Amino acid sequence: xxxxxxxxxxxxxxxxxxxxxxxxxxxxxxxxxxxxxxxxxxxxxxxxxxxxxxxxxxxxxxxxxxxxxxxxxxxxxxxxxxxxxxxxxxxxxxxxxxxxxxxxxxxxxxxxxxxxxxxxxxxxxxxxxxxxxxxxxxxxxxxxxxxxxxxxxxxxxxxxxxxxxxxxxxxxxxxxxxxxxxxxxxxxxxxxxxxxxxxxxxxxxxxxxxxxxxxxxxxxxxxxxxxxxxxxxxxxxxxxxxxxxxxxxxxxxxxxxxxxxxxxxxxxxxxxxxxxxxxxxxxxxxxxxxxxxxxxxxxxxxxxxxxxxxxxxxxxxxxxxxxxxxxxxxxxxxxxxxxxxxxxxxxxxxxxxxxxxxxxxxxxxxxxxxxxxxxxxxxxxxxxxxxxxxxxxxxxxxxxxxxxxxxxxxxxxxxxxxx
Amino acid sequence: xxxxxxxxxxxxxxxxxxxxxxxxxxxxxxxxxxxxxxxxxxxxxxxxxxxxxxxxxxxxxxxxxxxxxxxxxxxxxxxxxxxxxxxxxxxxxxxxxxxxxxxxxxxxxxxxxxxxxxxxxxxxxxxxxxxxxxxxxxxxxxxxxxxxxxxxxxxxxxxxxxxxxxxxxxxxxxxxxxxxxxxxxxxxxxxxxxxxxxxxxxxxxxxxxxxxxxxxxxxxxxxxxxxxxxxxxxxxxxxxxxxxxxxxxxxxxxxxxxxxxxxxxxxxxxxxxxxxxxxxxxxxxxxxxxxxxxxxxxxxxxxxxxxxxxxxxxxxxxxxxxxxxxxxxxxxxxxxxxxxxxxxxxxxxxxxxxxxxxxxxxxxxxxxxxxxxxxxxxxxxxxxxxxxxxxxxxxxxxxxxxxxxxxxxxxxxxxxxxx
Numbered sequence: 001x002x003x004x005x006x007x008x009x010x011x012x013x014x015x016x017x018x019x020x021x022x023x024x025x026x027x028x029x030x031x032x033x034x035x036x037x038x039x040x041x042x043x044x045x046x047x048x049x050x051x052x053x054x055x056x057x058x059x060x061x062x063x064x065x066x067x068x069x070x071x072x073x074x075x076x077x078x079x080x081x082x083x084x085x086x087x088x089x090x091x092x093x094x095x096x097x098x099x100x101x102x103x104x105x106x107x108x109x110x111x112x113x114x115x116x117x118x119x120x121x122x123x124x125x126x127x128x129x130x131x132x133x134x135x136x137x138x139x140x141x142x143x144x145x146x147x148x149x150x151x152x153x154x155x156x157x158x159x160x161x162x163x164x165x166x167x168x169x170x171x172x173x174x175x176x177x178x179x180x181x182x183x184x185x186x187x188x189x190x191x192x193x194x195x196x197x198x199x200x201x202x203x204x205x206x207x208x209x210x211x212x213x214x215x216x217x218x219x220x221x222x223x224x225x226x227x228x229x230x231x232x233x234x235x236x237x238x239x240x241x242x243x244x245x246x247x248x249x250x251x252x253x254x255x256x257x258x259x260x261x262x263x264x265x266x267x268x269x270x271x272x273x274x275x276x277x278x279x280x281x282x283x284x285x286x287x288x289x290x291x292x293x294x295x296x297x298x299x300x301x302x303x304x305x306x307x308x309x310x311x312x313x314x315x316x317x318x319x320x321x322x323x324x325x326x327x328x329x330x331x332x333x334x335x336x337x338x339x340x341x342x343x344x345x346x347x348x349x350x351x352x353x354x355x356x357x358x359x360x361x362x363x364x365x366x367x368x369x370x371x372x373x374x375x376x377x378x379x380x381x382x383x384x385x386x387x388x389x390x391x392x393x394x395x396x397x398x399x400x401x402x403x404x405x406x407x408x409x410x411x412x413x414x415x416x417x418x419x
Numbered sequence: 420x421x422x423x424x425x426x427x428x429x430x431x432x433x434x435x436x437x438x439x440x441x442x443x444x445x446x447x448x449x450x451x452x453x454x455x456x457x458x459x460x461x462x463x464x465x466x467x468x469x470x471x472x473x474x475x476x477x478x479x480x481x482x483x484x485x486x487x488x489x490x491x492x493x494x495x496x497x498x499x500x501x502x503x504x505x506x507x508x509x510x511x512x513x514x515x516x517x518x519x520x521x522x523x524x525x526x527x528x529x530x531x532x533x534x535x536x537x538x539x540x541x542x543x544x545x546x547x548x549x550x551x552x553x554x555x556x557x558x559x560x561x562x563x564x565x566x567x568x569x570x571x572x573x574x575x576x577x578x579x580x581x582x583x584x585x586x587x588x589x590x591x592x593x594x595x596x597x598x599x600x601x602x603x604x605x606x607x608x609x610x611x612x613x614x615x616x617x618x619x620x621x622x623x624x625x626x627x628x629x630x631x632x633x634x635x636x637x638x639x640x641x642x643x644x645x646x647x648x649x650x651x652x653x654x655x656x657x658x659x660x661x662x663x664x665x666x667x668x669x670x671x672x673x674x675x676x677x678x679x680x681x682x683x684x685x686x687x688x689x690x691x692x693x694x695x696x697x698x699x700x701x702x703x704x705x706x707x708x709x710x711x712x713x714x715x716x717x718x719x720x721x722x723x724x725x726x727x728x729x730x731x732x733x734x735x736x737x738x739x740x741x742x743x744x745x746x747x748x749x750x751x752x753x754x755x756x757x758x759x760x761x762x763x764x765x766x767x768x769x770x771x772x773x774x775x776x777x778x779x780x781x782x783x784x785x786x787x788x789x790x791x792x793x794x795x796x797x798x799x800x801x802x803x804x805x806x807x808x809x810x811x812x813x814x815x816x817x818x819x820x821x822x823x824x825x826x827x828x829x830x831x832x833x834x835x836x837x838x
Binding site for chain 2 (some may be wrong): 245
C-alpha cells in the first residue's frame with residue numbers, strides 16, 4: 001500500500017466516521033457550509049454596496065439571487081430535506097428585524113401618525129388591488145384569477161422597507177414613522193384580503209359576518225397585547241432590571257417577542273406583526289435596558305439570512321419567456337402606480353416631496369405577495385407563468401425603489417436646511 | 420349564522436389562509452413555537468439553578484429532558500421532518516460555544532500547558548477504553564462490541580466541561596486550561612479511535628499506515644490553521660479594525676469560526692475542534708476588538724439550545740429495565756474511574772486537590788459518545804439495550820460532576836488564601 005493509497009483510504013474512513021450520526025450529521029455539515037457561503041457572499045456584497053453608496057439590503061438580495069438554486073445553487077433552497085431549516089432561519093431573522101423596528105417606535109409616536117398611517121395603508125391597498133383586478137379582467141382572465149392578482153399586489157414588505165430606512169439613517173423622521181405604521185397596517189389588511197379571497201376561491205361565497213369577526217379578532221389582539229403590554233411594562237417593567245442574570249432584559253425581550261409572534265400566528269396574523277407589537281411594548285424602557293444595542297449584534301449576524309434567502313427564491317430563468325416578461329412589466333408599472341398614488345394622496349397636504357417619498361417607500365412588495373402567489377399556485381388557481389409574473393413584480397418593486405429613495409431623502413434634508 | 424358560528428368559520432378560514440405557503444409555513448410556526456417553549460423552560464430552570472447555587476447548564480439539560488420527546492414531547496426532536504432543523508441549531512450553538520472558549524485561550528498559554536494537557540488526554544483516553552473493553556469481554560461480549568463500548572467511554576464533552584468552568588468563573592486558572600486543552604486533544608483522539616474502530620467493524624482489518632495518515636492530516640491541519648492563523652492575525656489583523664462596517668470584527672470572527680469548523684469537518688475532525696482553533700487565532704487581538712463581549716450576547720441567546728436539545732435526546736424510559744440500569748451503573752462507575760485516575764495521574768505532581776479536580780472535570784461525556792453509540796446502533800453492532808446503557812453513562816457523567824466540582828473549586832481557592 002502506497003502512502004497515497006493509505007491517504008485515500010484514511011480520508012474515506014475518517015469522513016465516513018465523521019458522518020457517523022447517520023445521514024443527519026452529514027446533512028448538518030452540508031447546511032452549515034451552505035449558510036456560511038451565503039453569509040460570506042451577502043456580507044461581502046453588502047460591504048461593496050455600502051462603499052458605492054447603495055443600499056446594503058439590495059447587495060444582500062442580489063447575493064441571494066446568485067447563491068440561490070436558480071443560478072449557482074450553492075444555497076440549495078429547493079432541496080426538500082433542507083428547505084424547512086432555511087425557512088425557519090429566515091423567519092427567525094425577520095421576526096428579530098421587526099422586533100428591532102418596533103423597539104424604535106414608541107406608542108405615543110405611533111398615535112401621532114396613526115390616523116395618517118391608516119389612510120395611507122387603506123388607499124395603498126385599495127388602489128393596487130383595483131388596478132391588478134381590472135387589468136386582469138381587461139385581458140380576459142376570470143374573476144378568481146383577477147382577484148388573486150389584485151391580492152398579490154396589496155401588501156408592502158415591511159421588512160425590506162424598514163431595513164432600507166434604517167440603512168439610510170432616516171428611521172426617526174415623521175415620514176418614516178408614517179411609512180412603518182402604514183406598512184404594518186397594510187400587512188394586516190393584506191391578510192384580511194387573503195382570507196377573503198381564499199374563502200371566495202374555496203366556497204365561491206363569503207359571509208360579511210365572518211369578515212367582521214376576522215377584523216374584530218385582530219383589533220382585540222392589538223388592543224390587549226399592545227396597550228396592555230405597554231401599560232404592564234410601564235408599571236412593572238423596572239423589575240426586569242433587577243434580575244441578576246446576565247443580559248436579562250435581552251432574554252426577556254426575546255421571549256416576549258417570540259411569544260407575541262406565536263400568538264399572532266395562532267389568531268391568523270403574520271408572526272412579524274406580533275414581533276413588531278412586542279418591540280413597541282419593550283420600547284417604553286428601551287433607554288433603560290439597552291436591548292436595542294444588544295439586539296443589533298444579533299441582527300448583524302442573523303438578519304442577513306432573511307434577505308439572502310428571499311433573494312435565493314427568485315427564479316430569474318422564468319423571465320426568458322418574452323410574454324411573461326411583458327405582462328410582468330405592465331403589472332410592475334401598475335404596482336408602482338398603485339402605491340405611489342394611493343399612498344401619496346392621503347398625505348398630499350405634507351407637500352409633494354414628503355408625500356411622494358411615502359408613496360415610493362411603500363412600493364416594495366415581498367413575502368406576503370409571494371405567500372399569496374404560492375398559495376394560489378398550489379391550489380391550481382394560477383399557473384407557472386402567472387407565478388413568474390408575480391415574482392417579477394415583487395423583484396422589481398423591491399430592487400428599484402432603494403435607488404430612488406436615497407436621492408429623495410437627500411432632497412428632503414436639503415429642503416429642510418434651506419428653510 | 421350566529422356570531423359563534425361566524426367566529427368558528429373565520430378562525431378556520433384565517434388559520435387556513437395563514438398556512439397558505441403550503442405545509443411549510445405551518446411547520447415553520449410549529450418549530451418556532453417549540454423552540455420558544457424550550458428556550459423559556461431552559462432559561463427559567465437555569466435561573467432557578469443559579470439562585471440555588473447549582474450549575475446553570477444542569478438546569479438547561481434537565482429542562483431539555485422534561486421538554487423532550489420522552490417526557491412532555493413539547494420539543495419534538497424525533498419528528499423526522501423537524502429533526503434536521505433542531506440538529507442544525509444545536510450544532511451552530513456548540514460551534515459558537517467552542518469559539519468563545521477558544522477566544523479565552525491564547526496560544527502562548529496553551530503552549531505552557533500543552534504537554535501536561537497531552538498526557539492528561541492520552542491517559543484519559545487509554546484507561547476508560549481499556550476499562551470498557553475488558554468489562555465487556557468479561558461479561559461475554561464479542562471483540563467488536565467490546566471495542567465500541569471502550570470507544571463510547573473515551574471522549575470528554577468539551578462543551579459541557581467548558582460551560583461548567585465558565586459558569587463557575589474558573590476559566591483563567593492553569594488547571595482549567597489544562598482541562599480545556601486535554602478535552603480538545605481527547606476529542607481529536609476520540610475521533611481517531613472512532614475511525615479505527617469503525618474501520619475494524621467494516622473490514623475486520625485496519626492498516627497502521629492509514630492510522631498514521633489520519634494522525635498526519637490532523638497534525639498538519641492544526642499546524643497550518645492554528646499557527647498560520649495566529650501569525651497572520653498578529654501581522655495583518657489590525658486591518659479588520661479599520662473596516663467601517665458595523666461589528667466588522669464580530670462578523671469576520673464568525674466567518675473564520677465557521678470556515679475553520681467546515682474545514683475541520685471536511686478532513687474528518689469535529690466542527691467544534693475547528694471552532695476552538697478559530698477562537699485561539701482570534702484571541703490574539705481579543706482585547707482590541709472586544710469580540711468576546713459581543714459574542715456573549717449571541718451565546719446567551721443561542722448556546723442554551725445546544726444543552727436543551729442534548730437533554731431532550733435522553734430517553735429516560737430506557738432505564739425502567741433493571742438489567743440495563745445495573746449494567747449502566749457499572750459502566751458509569753468505570754467511566755468515572757477511568758477519567759478520574761487516568762487524567763489525575765499525569766498531573767499528580769500538582770497536588771491531590773488540583774489533580775483530582777482535573778480528573779473530575781474530564782469526567783463528563785457527551786456528544787461524541789452519543790455519536791459513536793448512534794453509529795454502532797445504526798450499523799446493527801449494538802442493540803437498544805446497549806444504547807440505553809451508553810446514554811445512561813453519558814447522562815450520569817454529565818449530571819454528577821458539576822455538583823462535585825463546585826465544592827472542589829471552593830477548596831482550591833481556600834487553600835490558596837491560606838498559603
